[in-house]
Amino acid sequence: MNQETLPDEQALLDRFLADNRLFLGPDPEIMRDHRVGPRSDLEQTILEKGLSPHEVHHVRGLLNAALSEAFTMCNQMGAAPGAKWGDLVSGIYTARGDLAMIAPHGIIAFAACCFYPIKFIIKNWISDPTVGVRDGDGFIHNDARYGGIHNTDQSMMMPLFYHGELVCWLSTTIHEGENGACEPGGMPAAAESKYDEGIKMSPFRIVENFQLRRDLVTFLQNSVRDPKLQLEDMKVKLHAVLRLRERVISILDRFGRDVLVGTLRTHLEDVEAEVRRRIRELPDGTTRVIQFMDSSLRENVMQKISLAITVVGDRMIMDFRGSAPQFTNRAVNTNIASFKAALCTGLLQNIWPDLPHTMAVLSPIEIVTDRNSVIDAEGEMPQAMSLMPLFKACVVWTIPMNKLNFSLPQRYSATIASQYDQAATFIYGGLTQHGDVTGNFCGDINGNGQGARSNADGEHSVSPVFGFMCDTGEHEINEEDTPIIRLGAQRLARDRIGWGKYRGGLGYEQIATVRGSAMWGFMTGCEGSKFPSAQGLFAGYSCPSYQLCKIKGVNIFDVLRDTPQAIQEFDIVRLMNERPVSGARYSSVDMGMTFEICNEGELYMICQGSGGGYGDVLERDPALVMKDLAEDLMSHEIARNIYKVVYDEETLIVDEEATRKCREDYRRERTRRGRPFNEFCQDWVRTEPPAGLPYIGSWSDPAIIYAMSGGQRVTMKADQLHGVFMPNPKDVRIAELELQLAQLQRSTGGGE
Amino acid sequence: MKVNITEYLRIELDTERWECRRCDRELGAARENYKRGLLVYDRDPREIHPPLLDSRLYSRTYSPDPAWCRILEYYCPSCGTMIEVEYLPPGHPPLHDIELDIDDLKARWKKGAAAEPERQSGSELPVRKLAPAHRHRG
Numbered sequence: 103m104n105q106e107t108l109p110d111e112q113a114l115l116d117r118f119l120a121d122n123r124l125f126l127g128p129d130p131e132i133m134r135d136h137r138v139g140p141r142s143d144l145e146q147t148i149l150e151k152g153l154s155p156h157e158v159h160h161v162r163g164l165l166n167a168a169l170s171e172a173f174t175m176c177n178q179m180g181a182a183p184g185a186k187w188g189d190l191v192s193g194i195y196t197a198r199g200d201l202a203m204i205a206p207h208g209i210i211a212f213a214a215c216c217f218y219p220i221k222f223i224i225k226n227w228i229s230d231p232t233v234g235v236r237d238g239d240g241f242i243h244n245d246a247r248y249g250g251i252h253n254t255d256q257s258m259m260m261p262l263f264y265h266g267e268l269v270c271w272l273s274t275t276i277h278e279g280e281n282g283a284c285e286p287g288g289m290p291a292a293a294e295s296k297y298d299e300g301i302k303m304s305p306f307r308i309v310e311n312f313q314l315r316r317d318l319v320t321f322l323q324n325s326v327r328d329p330k331l332q333l334e335d336m337k338v339k340l341h342a343v344l345r346l347r348e349r350v351i352s353i354l355d356r357f358g359r360d361v362l363v364g365t366l367r368t369h370l371e372d373v374e375a376e377v378r379r380r381i382r383e384l385p386d387g388t389t390r391v392i393q394f395m396d397s398s399l400r401e402n403v404m405q406k407i408s409l410a411i412t413v414v415g416d417r418m419i420m421d422f423r424g425s426a427p428q429f430t431n432r433a434v435n436t437n438i439a440s441f442k443a444a445l446c447t448g449l450l451q452n453i454w455p456d457l458p459h460t461m462a463v464l465s466p467i468e469i470v471t472d473r474n475s476v477i478d479a480e481g482e483m484p485q486a487m488s489l490m491p492l493f494k495a496c497v498v499w500t501i502p503m504n505k506l507n508f509s510l511p512q513r514y515s516a517t518i519a520s521q522y523d524q525a526a527t528f529i530y531g532g533l534t535q536h537g538d539v540t541g542n543f544c545g546d547i548n549g550n551g552q553g554a555r556s557n558a559d560g561e562h563s564v565s566p567v568f569g570f571m572c573d574t575g576e577h578e579i580n581e582e583d584t585p586i587i588r589l590g591a592q593r594l595a596r597d598r599i600g601w602g603k604y605r606g607g608l609g610y611e612q613i614a615t616v617r618g619s620a621m622w623g624f625m626t627g628c629e630g631s632k633f634p635s636a637q638g639l640f641a642g643y644s645c646p647s648y649q650l651c652k653i654k655g656v657n658i659f660d661v662l663r664d665t666p667q668a669i670q671e672f673d674i675v676r677l678m679n680e681r682p683v684s685g686a687r688y689s690s691v692d693m694g695m696t697f698e699i700c701n702e703g704e705l706y707m708i709c710q711g712s713g714g715g716y717g718d719v720l721e722r723d724p725a726l727v728m729k730d731l732a733e734d735l736m737s738h739e740i741a742r743n744i745y746k747v748v749y750d751e752e753t754l755i756v757d758e759e760a761t762r763k764c765r766e767d768y769r770r771e772r773t774r775r776g777r778p779f780n781e782f783c784q785d786w787v788r789t790e791p792p793a794g795l796p797y798i799g800s801w802s803d804p805a806i807i808y809a810m811s812g813g814q815r816v817t818m819k820a821d822q823l824h825g826v827f828m829p830n831p832k833d834v835r836i837a838e839l840e841l842q843l844a845q846l847q848r849s850t851g852g853g854e
Numbered sequence: 855m856k857v858n859i860t861e862y863l864r865i866e867l868d869t870e871r872w873e874c875r876r877c878d879r880e881l882g883a884a885r886e887n888y889k890r891g892l893l894v895y896d897r898d899p900r901e902i903h904p905p906l907l908d909s910r911l912y913s914r915t916y917s918p919d920p921a922w923c924r925i926l927e928y929y930c931p932s933c934g935t936m937i938e939v940e941y942l943p944p945g946h947p948p949l950h951d952i953e954l955d956i957d958d959l960k961a962r963w964k965k966g967a968a969a970e971p972e973r974q975s976g977s978e979l980p981v982r983k984l985a986p987a988h989r990h991r992g
C-alpha cells in the first residue's frame with residue numbers, strides 16, 4: 103500500500119474490496135485461528151463489575167443439564183447410526199462465536215471445531231443485506247473447510263436473541279454419514295478432488311421463523327443417497343436446538359443477560375488459565391515423536407508426521423514441520439482447523455481428561471506446521487478421509503507428553519501408551535432388504551483397544567480414539583436396518599497385541615457378509631497393514647499390522663445349509679489358514695479398500711486393533727502372562743518367545759526360578775547382540791529413504807521434504823510444499839502387467 | 855538429587871548424568887541424547903509380531919513388512935533392560951526424543967516444589983481431582 107494513501111481513501115478501498123469479494127470461501131483469518139478471541143465490550147463491562155462465583159457455578163450447571171438434554175434428544179431420536187452411538191454434540195457459544203461449553207457426552211473433538219462456521223456467519227452474513235441474521239433463523243453447514251471434523255457431520259446453528267439482542271449461539275451436530283459423495287457413507291477414499299466429496303454446504307440459512315425451508319430441504323435430500331435420513335435428522339437437530347433455546351431463555355429470565363454472558367466468558371478464561379498453569383508445571387524442554395501412515399487408502403505410501411513439543415514457561419509449542427506434503431488427488435489430507443480439533447481431543451482424552459470440553463483447552467497452545475502438508479492441506483485437494491491424520495493427532499500426545507510429565511509429582515491421568523488409532527469398521531452402501539438406498543458405517547469404529555498403562559493392561563475395545571464416551575452400537579439394530587449379517591463379532595483378536603510389561607487392550611474381529619440385498623458393497627479405510635499404527639511407551643511394543651481378509655466366490659449361507667459342519671468357528675485366522683470352503687477365493691489385502699461389491703454370502707473380515715504396550719516385556723508379571731493364556735488372548739509361543747516365561751502348558755503353573763533364569767539369560771543375550779549407539783548409527787543411518795520405499799515427508803532434515811512425482815523421487819523445501827499427485831493404481835498395475843507380458847512375449851519369441 | 859524421566863531412566867541432577875533406574879548404571883550426559891549410552895539392536899518386526907497367517911499363502915500375515923518397518927531395541931549395557939523401542943523405516947535416523955532443559959529442571963527441584971520420594975515402578979499414581987463443577991461425566 104502506498105504510504106501516502108489518506109485514511110479515508112484507505113477506508114474507501116477497504117469498503118470497496120469488502121463489498122466486491124468474488125467468493126466467500128473458507129476464510130484463513132477464521133480457519134487458521136484456534137484461539138479464544140478477546141473480550142467483547144459487553145463481556146469486559148460485565149467481568150469488570152464482577153460476578154458471583156456461586157451464580158456462575160449455578161448457571162454452568164444449568165447449561166450443562168440443558169446441553170445434556172439436547173444431546174440426549176439427538177441421541178434418542180436421530181436416525182443416523184452415528185447418532186445412536188453418541189457421534190454428535192450440542193454446544194453453546196458466546197455472541198462472538200467462541201465455543202464455551204458442549205454437552206458432557208459424545209465426541210470431544212467437536213469442542214474444538216464447531217465455532218468456525220459460526221464465526222463465518224457472524225463475519226459475513228450478519229451485515230450482508232441479502233442474508234442477515236434474525237431471531238428464528240437456523241443455519242446449516244457440513245463442509246469441513248469452513249470448520250468441523252469432516253463432511254459427514256451436519257450442524258444446525260441458531261442465534262439466540264433475547265429482548266432483541268443476540269446474546270449467544272446454540273448448535274447441534276450429528277455425524278450423518280451419507281452425503282452424496284462418489285462412494286456411499288460419506289467418507290470416500292476414492293475422492294480425487296473436493297468435487298468428489300458430495301454436498302458441500304458452506305454455512306447458509308435453512309431455518310426461518312423456527313421452521314425448515316422445504317425448498318432447501320428438498321435440494322439437500324436430492325443430493326444424498328438417503329433422503330429420509332437427511333430430512334429426519336435435520337428435524338431432530340432443529341428441535342433439539344429449540345429445546346436448548348427454551349432452557350437458555352429460562353436461565354436468562356431467571357439470572358439476567360449479564361450472568362449468562364459473564365458465565366460463558368468466565369468459563370473460557372478459567373479453562374485457559376488452568377491450561378497455562380498446567381503447562382507451567384511441566385519441565386522446560388523438547389520431546390519428539392514420529393508417526394508413520396503407510397497408506398493413502400488407494401496405495402501404500404509412507405507418510406511421516408513429525409512432532410516436537412517444546413515447553414518454555416507457560417508456552418507450549420507443537421511443531422509439526424517436516425511432515426509429509428499433502429496429496430493432490432488422495433482423500434487422506436486434512437485442513438489445519440480439523441487437525442487442531444483432533445489435537446484438542448487427544449489432549450483431553452489422554453493427558454488432561456478432567457478439563458472441561460471447550461475450545462479454550464487448545465487456545466493457549468501454539469501450533470506450527472508447513473503449509474500444504476498433509477495435516478495443513480489447502481486448495482482443491484480432497485479431505486474426505488481426513489480421519490487418517492486426525493486419528494494420528496488424537497494419539498500424538500501420548501508418547502511425547504509422557505516423556506515430558508513423567509517426572510511430575512502429580513499428573514491428571516494414567517501414564518498411557520497410544521490407543522489403536524484406525525477407523526477399523528465397515529463402511530457400507532447399497533440397497534437394503536427393505537428396498538431403500540443407504541450408505542453409512544458401523545459402530546465398530548468405536549471399539550479401539552486402549553493403550554497399556556504404567557500400572558495396568560489396556561482395556562479391550564474400550565472406545566474410539568476421538569471420544570471416550572461412545573458406544574460400539576448393537577448389531578441387532580444394524581441387522582434390522584441393513585442387509586449386513588455378522589458372522590463374527592466382538593471376538594477378541596487373539597495374538598494381535600501390543601506387548602509389554604503391561605499389554606495393550608485387544609481389538610475384536612469383525613466378519614461381515616450380506617443377505618437379501620439386490621446390491622451391496624463395503625469399503626474399509628485403515629492404515630497400518632505394513633507399518634504398525636499404535637505406538638508403545640517406554641519400551642512397550644506397538645500393535646501388529648492388520649489387514650483385510652476376504653473369502654469371495656462363495657455363498658456362506660449355502661455352505662452353512664448344506665454342510666454346516668464345514669465351518670467350526672468364525673475365526674479369521676482359522677478360516678484363512680484352513681480354507682474350509684473349497685473353490686472359494688481367499689485373499690489378504692491392505693486395509694484401505696475403496697468401495698467394492700459384496701455378493702450374498704461372501705465374507706469380509708477385519709479387526710479392531712490393540713493399543714500399544716508399556717514397558718519391557720521381560721518385566722511382565724508371569725501371573726499376568728498366564729492370565730492372558732487362560733483367557734485365550736494369546737498362544738503359548740508368545741508366552742515363551744516374547745515374555746520368556748517357563749511354565750507347564752497343561753496347568754499354567756509357572757516355574758518362577760526357571761523363568762527368572764530364562765529372563766536373566768535373555769537380558770545377557772541382549773547386551774551381547776546390542777551395539778553401542780554411535781557405532782550402530784554409522785551402519786544404520788541412510789542419507790535418504792530406501793530407494794524402493796514410496797516415502798513422503800522429511801528424513802533427517804525437517805526442512806527437506808521427500809516426495810514422489812510420476813513414480814520418481816523428488817525433494818522440496820518444507821516452506822514451499824506443493825501437492826503430491828498419485829497415478830491411478832489401476833494404471834500402475836496395467837503398466838506392470840504390460841511389462842510382464844512384453845517380457846514373456848520376448849522370452850517365447852512372440853512379437854507385439 | 856535423582857529425577858525419574860521415564861519408566862527406566864532418571865537424571866542425577868548433581869552430576870547431570872542419565873542413569874538406569876533398574877541397575878543405577880550411568881548412561882551419559884543428561885544434556886545429550888540418552889540413546890548414546892545404550893546398546894541398539896535392529897529387529898526384524900516378524901520376530902516380535904509373528905505371522906499368524908500362512909506366509910506361503912499370503913504376503914500379508916499380521917506381521918509388519920520388514921522392508922517398511924524395523925524395530926530398534928535399546929538396552930541398558932549393564933543390566934540388559936529394554937529402555938526404549940523405536941519403530942522406523944530402514945535407515946531412518948533415530949529420534950532425539952527427550953531433550954530437557956537441565957538448568958530449568960535443576961531450578962525446579964531445588965525449589966522442592968516438584969520433590970517426591972522415589973516411586974516403586976508401576977505403583978498407583980496420585981491423580982489430582984478438580985472440583986465437581988469441572989468434572990464432566992456421561
Ligand SMILES: [Zn+2]
Nearest residue numbers: 874877930933
Ligand atoms: Zn540397567
